[in-house]
Amino acid sequence: xxxxxxxxxxxxxxxxxxxxxxxxxxxxxxxxxxxxxxxxxxxxxxxxxxxxxxxxxxxxxxxxxxxxxxxxxxxxxxxxxxxxxxxxxxxxxxxxxxxxxxxxxxxxxxxxxxxxxxxxxxxxxxxxxxxxxxxxxxxxxxxxxxxxxxxxxxxxxxxxxxxxxxxxxxxxxxxxxxxxxxxxxxxxxxxxxxxxxxxxxxxxxxxxxxxxxxxxxxxxxxxxxxxxxxxxxxxxxxxxxxxxxxxxxxxxxxxxx
Ligand SMILES: N[C@H](CCC[C@H](N)C(=O)O)C(=O)O
Numbered sequence: 001x002x003x004x005x006x007x008x009x010x011x012x013x014x015x016x017x018x019x020x021x022x023x024x025x026x027x028x029x030x031x032x033x034x035x036x037x038x039x040x041x042x043x044x045x046x047x048x049x050x051x052x053x054x055x056x057x058x059x060x061x062x063x064x065x066x067x068x069x070x071x072x073x074x075x076x077x078x079x080x081x082x083x084x085x086x087x088x089x090x091x092x093x094x095x096x097x098x099x100x101x102x103x104x105x106x107x108x109x110x111x112x113x114x115x116x117x118x119x120x121x122x123x124x125x126x127x128x129x130x131x132x133x134x135x136x137x138x139x140x141x142x143x144x145x146x147x148x149x150x151x152x153x154x155x156x157x158x159x160x161x162x163x164x165x166x167x168x169x170x171x172x173x174x175x176x177x178x179x180x181x182x183x184x185x186x187x188x189x190x191x192x193x194x195x196x197x198x199x200x201x202x203x204x205x206x207x208x209x210x211x212x213x214x215x216x217x218x219x220x221x222x223x224x225x226x227x228x229x230x231x232x233x234x235x236x237x238x239x240x241x242x243x244x245x246x247x248x249x250x251x252x253x254x255x256x257x
Contacts, residue, residue: 008077011197056088
């Protein structure tokens with residue numbers, strides 16, 4: 001079985017053209033092994049591209065632990081690039097994912113990915129929480145460089161306030177008026193990743209609400225730079241949210257099952 005490897009700001013994914021629906025999508029140990037960085041290809045997640053009668057394609061996303069995940073923003077940009085490389089559309093596409101419809105535009109290196117509308121930002125006993133397709137905590141810190149993201153992130157990920165599903169955790173340092181540095185602990189990978197698309201989207205919206213940051217918000221991650229534009233609405237609602245940044249094919253190969 002053939003696969004491609006893509007990365008979006010260092011969040012890396014195995015992409016499989018599953019239009020023939022032959023991939024064993026319920027084999028969780030197999031997906032976990034393929035994502036394993038010693039026993040497999042190595043990736044933060046695995047994404048199937050399937051057909052859909054009403055859209056250009058369907059995105060089915062699995063976390064590195066093999067379980068089907070919620071929406072993945074960097075993976076969304078990667079599957080748009082993959083579909084473009086497969087010749088499924090020219091410059092604009094419409095696809096369906098676990099959190100509903102997405103549109104995207106390919107513009108040279110960058111993919112402009114429209115994210116789901118956000119319906120509110122909560123305060124869960126002192127922690128800021130919102131859902132941008134995946135659940136995220138956003139916490140501002142003063143010194144992000146020296147923070148123990150894995151230990152501090154894991155404590156919040158398993159905190160009772162976010163059970164049963166748990167949450168992803170983003171730590172943010174303000175760099176200047178419209179730039180933030182973000183590091184993320186990702187649920188389902190159970191580690192820090194180089195970047196998280198739904199995570200930085202959550203961060204940008206919280207920065208607008210709590211720090212009056214205007215769009216576009218520029219984000220630095222360990223794996224590169226992203227920007228987020230959005231249209232704020234009353235009651236902490238946000239529409240027309242775009243996650244903008246690069247997504248590239250790294251290599252192609254075949255899996256020996
Ligand atoms: N890396 C992804 C997030 C995956 C979400 C996953 N970790 C979960 O919440 O289950 C992104 O770029 O948005």
